[in-house]
Amino acid sequence: MSQPFLLIQDLRKLFGEVAAVDGVSLQVRKGEFLSFLGPSGSGKSTTLYAVAGLYNPTSGDVMLDGRSILGTPPHRRNIGMVFQRYTLFPHLKVAENIAFPLRVRGWTTTDIARRVEEMLALVRLEGYGSRMPAQLSGGQQQRVALGRALAYDPPVLLMDEPLSALDKKLRDEIQVEIRRIHQTTGVTILYVTHDQEEALRLSDRIAVFNHGRIEQVGTGRELYANPATRFVAGFVGDSNFLMVSSVIAGPGGRAAVTLPDGSAFQDIPFHASSRETTTGGAELMVRPQAVRFSPGAQAGLPVKIKDLTFLGDTVSALLTTQWGQEFWLRMPAQEVGSHAAGQDARVTWNADGCHLFQT
């Protein structure tokens, strides 16, 4: 990658003694759709607000196109933003809301009128220009807000959980719209969300936030297949964590592990930070989808089936190990065979659906 379009460098924001953002660095390409994913209080919104200029960071830098923008007040940054709450100006009509940023930029009336029509078409609200915000649904309001934020062709669009107040069905609809608008306009988007499905569906890349830091940046596939930390493994996709009694590292970033009941598993991928051999303090992450009942009764981890639920084409089962840990399995319905709740069974898993993490 040559010079990054948007660069966040070692950003820190203290609120009193508490670090809301604790050394975040990130490079964003032009035209990229990048999501900040994390639980609430993980610093993702604060980072976004620092890019917007609504917070001044305690230290660090934000550069756009090679120049620091920290000294520029928000109204001169020329950045677009859609907020979590509805922020249309309630006293202005829809068209006047979209015209607002153009009017303060001194555009001519004809240019404004033309641009407002373009924007209404972009967010598919043609004919709504003379409505008041209060007459619109939540989803429509956020679409107008999107039109307002894009009206002046900002190089970067920030979105702070814009769909969190909407119901599921509406959210799905608008996600498709956002995707389409990103493709037509080519604008660089930073998108904050706590919903992994939303992040996976929308973004080119995802930055996973936790405790004011970025745990990992990558495409959805990378995060799922190669989680760098236990947190990412737990946050992106479903996962089980099993206790491990010993680990013997082998070549090629793979290891052999022994579970508390003595069952041994070979060839488990493990992350760089857990390279040394250890006898405790490690956990084995297993994706429920990677677990299968063993065909024979001899090989695999002995478990008891506590519960077995049919979910149409898949089956979900809750299993208990001999040392009392519970974990989940999910598999195609036709592969279940005669297994039923209350029975003993043995399970194996595909080594690529597992990861070893140091705790």
Add this chain to the structure above:
Amino acid sequence: MLLTYDRMGGLKVVLWVIAVAVCIFLLVPIIFIIALSFGSSKWLAFPPPAWTLRWYQDLATDPRWLTAAFTSLKIGLLVTICSVLLGVTASLAVIRGRFPGRQFLRGLFLTPMVLPVVVFAVATYLLFLRVGLGGTLIGFVIAHTVLAFPFAFITISTSLESFDKSIEDAAVLCGAPPIVAFLKITVPSIRLGLLSAALFSFLISWDEVVVAIFMASPELQTLPVLIWAALRQELSPTIAAASSILVLITLVLMMIIAALRRRLAE
């Protein structure tokens, strides 16, 4: 970012300067009279050449001031009782009753708040002249109750509205006679509303000037009437002393209300 305190920059300073100036403007007269009341200058020179308690002694030894204060207190307490009782009964009827015209009644009960007091004062004056209530204690109490009642009504009906009547019904079903249920269950629950209503009613009567000026006779004068009469003659420091005592009373009542609020919030 005009509504984000931390991001207002220089604007914050401007607003603070104006707000502090306004606070000074609001406080200066109050502090000033208190200072004057301890000053020794008969002609209200400021800063006073020396400090004295003389004006307070004058007040304490002048039977006119003492009688007027006692009259004000007596009227204020009677008004408080009448206005709270009327407030409770009227609120019960308007909030819990199911009869047509309740909204009209509510509006009617609040009208004295918006009518210019001077109109009410001259109207009452003329009526009382005819029926012989002018200059009487009962006349004072009636007129002040009309002025205080809307405040009692609005305060009590607000707290009664937020009290769930089914709790009182439950007490009745448990075997309590309705009147006992009301006194033991509902009244304690709305006690803050009742207390505020009582304090408001008292303060309104205690501070009331306009009606009092028309109502007063040489034999029956309230404290505000006496101050009013004194003010029209000369600006003597005795009035400063009397005013300071009124400020003190307001301060105490405000603190009582604040303390009550806090206790109820806990």
Add this chain to the structure above:
Amino acid sequence: MALPALLLMVIFFILPVAALLLRSVTEPEPGLQNYRELFATSTYTRIFLNTFLVAGITTVVTLVIAYPVAWLLAVLPGRKAMIIFAIILLSMWTNLLARTYAWMVLLQRTGVINKTLMHWGLISEPLPLVNNLTGIIIGMVYIMLPFIILPLHSAIRSIDPAILQAASLCGAGRWQSFRRVLLPLSASGAAAGALMVFVMSLGYFVTPALLGGANNMMLAGMIAQLIQSLLNWGLGGAAAFILLVVTLGLYGLQIRLFGNALAGGR
């Protein structure tokens, strides 16, 4: 249950006010001659004009001073706001005569304000600050400030700060954000407060009577004088009726425009 309150209101509020208004068309003889006289006599029309002028100026000045204070209060975190609120409430609840007395002393020819200004060499002889319209307006602004700060504060507080952040990101600087967003969004609160202050000022009696002196009578003072000193009950009733109609009319307008927010006036 509402009967006692209803009786009080009918007998001692509606009846006397109605009787007063009736006198305006029956005394000294049936007809509208009282109203004709009011509008044909220059003394009276001047008083009407003065009253509206003072109420208007008071409203504008109060609004301009109150806005920044209400704004600061709306964004200020916790404790500091409490202090400012306490000062506003203290001044609001301090006895009206006490406050007016303080201004009479402060503003007089030999008062602290004139002395200070002369001491600093800003003026060479005392400014006439009292017994004229200036005095009335200073006193009225002082009394009305809380009545506009409090509703305006809640109006500004109800605006989501994120809307102003959005304006900022849209490219609006401070002035643009203020003029195009904050001001329009708080306009209805400001207008409601202003209308209320204007109406209250129209019928105010005590402060204009004490700070305006004999030559600057206002409408309320005129009604009082016509009834009590001149015993011209018909003419006084007519003036009272005009005040009543204007007041209730403006309050009706207020309720239609901004919903029901009642406050007291003295």
